[in-house]
Amino acid sequence: MTSLLPIDILLIAACAWLAVGLLGLVAPRNTRFISKTLFPLGAAIGMVAGFVALDSLGGPAQTAVLVIGLPDLPFHLRLDNLSAVFVLLLGFVSVGISIFAAGYFRKGEGTAPGLLCLEYHVFLASMLMVLLADDAYAFMVAWETMALSSFFLVTTDHRHEEIRRAGFLYLLIAHVGAIAILLSFGVMTGGAGDYSFAGMRAQELSPFWASVAFLLALAGFGAKAGLVPLHVWLPEAHPAAPSPVSAMMSGVMLKTAIYGLLRVSFDLLHTTIWWWGVVALTVGLITALFGVLYSTVQNDMKRLLAYSSIENIGLIAVGIGLTLIFHAYRMEGLAALAMTAVLYHCLAHSAFKSLLFLCTGSVLHATKERSLGKLGGLIHRMPWVAWLALAGVIASAGLPPLSGFVSEWLLLQSFLFSPGLPHPWLNMVVPVAAALVVLVAALAGFAMVKFYAIIFLGQMREPGLKDAHDAGTWEKVGLAWLALITLLLGILPSTVISRIDAATRQLLGAGLGDKLHEQGWWMLAPISPERASYEPMIFLVTIAATLLLGRWLVRHLYHGRVRRTAAWDCGYYFQGPRAQDTAEGFSQPIRRIFEPMFRMERHFPTARDAQPYYSVKVEDHFWHWLYLPVANAVGRVSTLIVALQGGRIAVYLMYSFITLLVLLLVARP
Amino acid sequence: MISISGLLGQAFAILLALVLAPLLSGWVGQCRAWFQSRTAPPLLLPYYMLQKLFRKDVVLAHGASSLFRVAPFVIFGCMVLACAIIPSLSTDLPLAPAADALALVGVFGLARVFISLAAMDVGTSFGSLGGRREMLIGFLAEPALLMVIFTLAMTAQSTSVATIVETLAHRELVIYPSLAFAGIAFTFVSFAENARVPVDNPATHLELTMIHEAMILEYSGRHLALIEWAASLKLYAYSCLGLALFFPWGIAPGDNFLALVAAIPLLLLKLAIGGFLLAGIETVNAKMRIFRAPEFLGTAFMLAVLGLLVRLLLESKV
Amino acid sequence: MNSAIPFSAQLINLFAAVILLLAFAMLAQRRVLALINLFALQGLTLCLATLVAAVTTGQSHLYYSAGLTLTLKVLVLPWILHRLVRKLNVKGEVEALINIPTTMLAGIVLVMIAFNVALPISELSHTITRGTLGIALAVVMLAFLMMITRQKAITQVVGFLSMENGLFLAATSATYGMPMVVELGIALDVLVGVIILGVFFFQIRDQFDSLDIHHMERLKDN
Structure with a gap:
């Protein structure tokens, strides 16, 4: 008997996910069976997929042909290093989310648990198939399945109107993106009609057509990833979906779009033109800055995280842009550095953002409240969730020693080399872009402090919060798993990079791997230790040692006495929960400094108001600049078409007949 | 390779930082008093304060959580790490590879996030006000600081602080105009980061104008002592960083014992002059409104970018 | 790589950088008198270079x-401008059209x-100071920007003079100065x-009771 190849195991995993999903239909109302048996089973499959992908990294690419689909058009599948990195991400992150979901989904309104289980596992399987697809046909089928299953997951609570609207918006933009991707594939076949990826690699496209393909791919995958201006679905869909689904979409699904972009721009297209990088860099910077600014002013905790996802996708796009620029100038070592930053940020973001979304799920369960203005002080009631969320917050703020900092550090290191670019404008403009990246990271810190401090710290803003309870065991395990990944990605960067280096090497022909282990596993020095180095382990140990030693010394030399009393606050007597900063108040400096970036509707109280109140509503400029004009134009066109609608069947038949006649007359050979 | 003398030097550098940092704060306070024609407080006042605070009981607010009690230790740990990797006496520091200049910005960022979170923990009006303002200053200062680091890193072809200092200290006499820009920008950023006068007033008694003081209103006893100590360590770290980057002469290159011994009085002298100037600048400036701070730090950012551009134009090989 | 540049050139580069810095300081300055002092300082640096x-x-x-720079731009012109400000009683703050x-x-x-x-x-020039040409051009452009974004007529004059400083620096750095006659x-x-x-300023003030150039926008229709 031949041993199973990794790709076979992954196929089995995909089928197993489907099977688990179908099992959910057997007893669609049996919540206990579904949540305590099927979801953990899904998590176990995810674990297997993750380890298989980890094991196959660095090995040769494997292919398989699946004889389903249309006659004479089988599915081609391929597992290479690039897919393996993303399968790894999908597998390990889905473990945490599935375990959490085991504790999360309960009886309630909306979709029956069994159906939900099916949708969830079809979603997982389709993402796996997207990563394994090796022809445009299989890719698009998996891609659309992914879009549809996630649409149904988003609209779980379909009884609410705004949730249905969010779902339709998501579906609409997903399809606009899918069309762009399909066209991009069409361009890349070069008219040869061979839709397999191998066929596309063999094509030699002219620079013009290659650019067209790249731009279409950027638009198509950008729509899925949430690049500005196609980001509008993201802040609507994420709050609408149940938290494990938001976590899965933000953590994993957005990364499949990044995967697609990497696949097209570095694997399927051979030529790279420097301005592609500039386009990606610019779009990425705008997206990152936009995302982070809007995330700081949100008052809904899940919207805040959704905008933060937009920001992170923007940073990833910045990294891709930098890689493209270096790659176009054949500076492969530096391109590898930037590419490593991109892949690392994908991994880091999927872990910490899923963690944070799941934490909002626990908070939502405990308090039934999504609005930041009605939360507060939950660290007293939910210490587990609060402390695990802190890991996600620090990683998301891009601070050492957790995972977000590693990718930021790598990205900034590659920016440092941009003055060496042999192009007079780029070498001056690109280094300044690094400052914007730091501004984004620092603003992300602001947003994260807001997120954490308003939810978990301070006094409880509503009396009902006193009854909040900590997350259940399943939820805690799921959160702890993701926090563990965040921590490991943070303190073991060399180990991780030496594994994912195979993907960089596959795409660029160069990697960082050789130099990494010369200095020991604890040190990250991608070029040389004299040039730059970072040792998160030492970092963590030093801070922890100072902490423990300091505590011990203070208690030993002095005492550990503590008294409790009312807060001081400079002696002000009114210290109720309403004296604290609200969510709106916390972001006031941002609204003031970046005022032109927002579209605000504010109501200020006046001295004569009997019931004075302040309210602010921040809207997206893009709605008014781009989407509403388009929607109005569509509306106008359809009112014109209404004139054609007579309502009588004879008239419609006549239209068809006239069309046929005209075609017969005009379209003669 | 890590040597015994290197380890000893490292331990000595940390100890020196712990000892000298309160002294530096005391010295600045004394100079300020002279400039303002007041009777100067004793030079050793910060030590007495620390001793007193450590002895006192901790009085916690009812709403204070575990995070509130951990934060002072984390902040203190961050500052100790920062002092450990900044070359004050010698560039031979075994801990230096742990964090380069970019990670150093991260260390300060981590401390900032913790102090802001702790400020918002009890849930008082001034605490959250301080936390928000601190984060505001932070996101304005960090890009400027990074551009300064970029300029220096390009000169030294490295982001490791020790390597930068070695390159700058042991070069032939070359004038780098870009360093002048970077130096001014760095000074601006240090004023903002250390809660000094144009941005914040360390001696204020008006709650509404506070930033740093507003954040630590609820702290007492050993927690307050640690935070005060960490604040003076931060001032010391920034001073040493500035001195090492822009006036690197006298820092011992390696495990040369004599050079190390000679470096101590030089460091003291440089810190004394620096503290004197700091007090002078604080005296002649007025604290600005909080929304002038973006302009102040924007100027710092612009200077740093100019430094970078000038470096690219004048100092790279044409 | 820097050792290839002789010390004097480094010094000139430094001065050029300071001139650029001063140009930015003038752009950021809100007070008229300080603006004039900065202009004098810029002239002094140019003279040193x-x-x-x-x-x-x-x-x-x-x-x-x-010597000409010293007398004219450091002494005479700032003196005239100071006198003008005093005589015309210009208010301290410079109003900018766009925020700073x-x-x-x-x-x-x-x-x-x-x-x-x-x-x-x-790259075409062969002088030791050719690197500062970019700075000179930047100073000219910044001065232009200052003239565009400021409202008071007196700041426009300072901008004009600062532009001349930039041109002078360009001439020095590219060709070691223009012929003496020029x-x-x-x-x-x-x-x-x-x-x-x-003289114009006095006329404007008599006419409009202000030195704000906003008032001159209406001149067209008269």
Whole structure:
């Protein structure tokens, strides 16, 4: 008997996910069976997929042909290093989310648990198939399945109107993106009609057509990833979906779009033109800055995280842009550095953002409240969730020693080399872009402090919060798993990079791997230790040692006495929960400094108001600049078409007949 | 390779930082008093304060959580790490590879996030006000600081602080105009980061104008002592960083014992002059409104970018 | 790599950088008197740069132009401007049309453009100071920006003079100064220009009771 190849195991995993999903239909109302048996089973499959992908990294690419689909058009599948990195991400992150979901989904309104289980596992399987697809046909089928299953997951609570609207918006933009991707594939076949990826690699496209393909791919995958201006679905869909689904979409699904972009721009297209990088860099910077600014002013905790996802996708796009620029100038070592930053940020973001979304799920369960203005002080009631969320917050703020900092550090290191670019404008403009990246990271810190401090710290803003309870065991395990990944990605960067280096090497022909282990596993020095180095382990140990030693010394030399009393606050007597900063108040400096970036509707109280109140509503400029004009134009066109609608069947038949006649007359050979 | 003398030097550098940092704060306070024609407080006042605070009981607010009690230790740990990797006496520091200049910005960022979170923990009006303002200053200062680091890193072809200092200290006499820009920008950023006068007033008694003081209103006893100590360590770290980057002469290159011994009085002298100037600048400036701070730090950012551009134009090989 | 540049050139580079810094400081300055002082300082730095160039190259006419800069731009013109401000009783604050941070950002973009535009030109030049050509161009552009974004007529004059500083620096760095005749001519022009503008200021103020150039927008229709 031949041993199973990794790709076979992954196929089995995909089928197993489907099977688990179908099992959910057997007893669609049996919540206990579904949540305590099927979801953990899904998590176990995810674990297997993750380890298989980890094991196959660095090995040769494997292919398989699946004889389903249309006659004479089988599915081609391929597992290479690039897919393996993303399968790894999908597998390990889905473990945490599935375990959490085991504790999360309960009886309630909306979709029956069994159906939900099916949708969830079809979603997982389709993402796996997207990563394994090796022809445009299989890719698009998996891609659309992914879009549809996630649409149904988003609209779980379909009884609410705004949730249905969010779902339709998501579906609409997903399809606009899918069309762009399909066209991009069409361009890349070069008219040869061979839709397999191998066929596309063999094509030699002219620079013009290659650019067209790249731009279409950027638009198509950008729509899925949430690049500005196609980001509008993201802040609507994420709050609408149940938290494990938001976590899965933000953590994993957005990364499949990044995967697609990497696949097209570095694997399927051979030529790279420097301005592609500039386009990606610019779009990425705008997206990152936009995302982070809007995330700081949100008052809904899940919207805040959704905008933060937009920001992170923007940073990833910045990294891709930098890689493209270096790659176009054949500076492969530096391109590898930037590419490593991109892949690392994908991994880091999927872990910490899923963690944070799941934490909002626990908070939502405990308090039934999504609005930041009605939360507060939950660290007293939910210490587990609060402390695990802190890991996600620090990683998301891009601070050492957790995972977000590693990718930021790598990205900034590659920016440092941009003055060496042999192009007079780029070498001056690109280094300044690094400052914007730091501004984004620092603003992300602001947003994260807001997120954490308003939810978990301070006094409880509503009396009902006193009854909040900590997350259940399943939820805690799921959160702890993701926090563990965040921590490991943070303190073991060399180990991780030496594994994912195979993907960089596959795409660029160069990697960082050789130099990494010369200095020991604890040190990250991608070029040389004299040039730059970072040792998160030492970092963590030093801070922890100072902490423990300091505590011990203070208690030993002095005492550990503590008294409790009312807060001081400079002696002000009114210290109720309403004296604290609200969510709106916390972001006031941002609204003031970046005022032109927002579209605000504010109501200020006046001295004569009997019931004075302040309210602010921040809207997206893009709605008014781009989407509403388009929607109005569509509306106008359809009112014109209404004139054609007579309502009588004879008239419609006549239209068809006239069309046929005209075609017969005009379209003669 | 890590040597015994290197380890000893490292331990000595940390100890020196712990000892000298309160002294530096005391010295600045004394100079300020002279400039303002007041009777100067004793030079050793910060030590007495620390001793007193450590002895006192901790009085916690009812709403204070575990995070509130951990934060002072984390902040203190961050500052100790920062002092450990900044070359004050010698560039031979075994801990230096742990964090380069970019990670150093991260260390300060981590401390900032913790102090802001702790400020918002009890849930008082001034605490959250301080936390928000601190984060505001932070996101304005960090890009400027990074551009300064970029300029220096390009000169030294490295982001490791020790390597930068070695390159700058042991070069032939070359004038780098870009360093002048970077130096001014760095000074601006240090004023903002250390809660000094144009941005914040360390001696204020008006709650509404506070930033740093507003954040630590609820702290007492050993927690307050640690935070005060960490604040003076931060001032010391920034001073040493500035001195090492822009006036690197006298820092011992390696495990040369004599050079190390000679470096101590030089460091003291440089810190004394620096503290004197700091007090002078604080005296002649007025604290600005909080929304002038973006302009102040924007100027710092612009200077740093100019430094970078000038470096690219004048100092790279044409 | 820097050791290839002689010390005097480094010094000139430093002065050029300071001139650029002062140009930015003028862009950010809100007070009229401080603005004039900054202009004087810029002139002084320019004079020093010219002096260093003169000592290095031994070209005697550079000494003259340094002296000319000193008398005209450090002493005479600032004095005239100070007098004007006092006589006209101009209010301290400079009103900007665009807020200062935005102006600064625009300034940074202009510097990038200037540096990139000057790069190919400076490669044609063979002087030791050719690197500063980009800075000179940037100073000219920043002065232009200042004239565009400020409202008071007096700041526009300072902007005009600062632009002349930039041109002078460009001439020094690219070709070690213009011929003496040209230089004298320009100096005289500037002097006469400022005096005439001074007379104008009085006229404007008498007419509109203000030095705000907003009022001049209506001149067209009359």
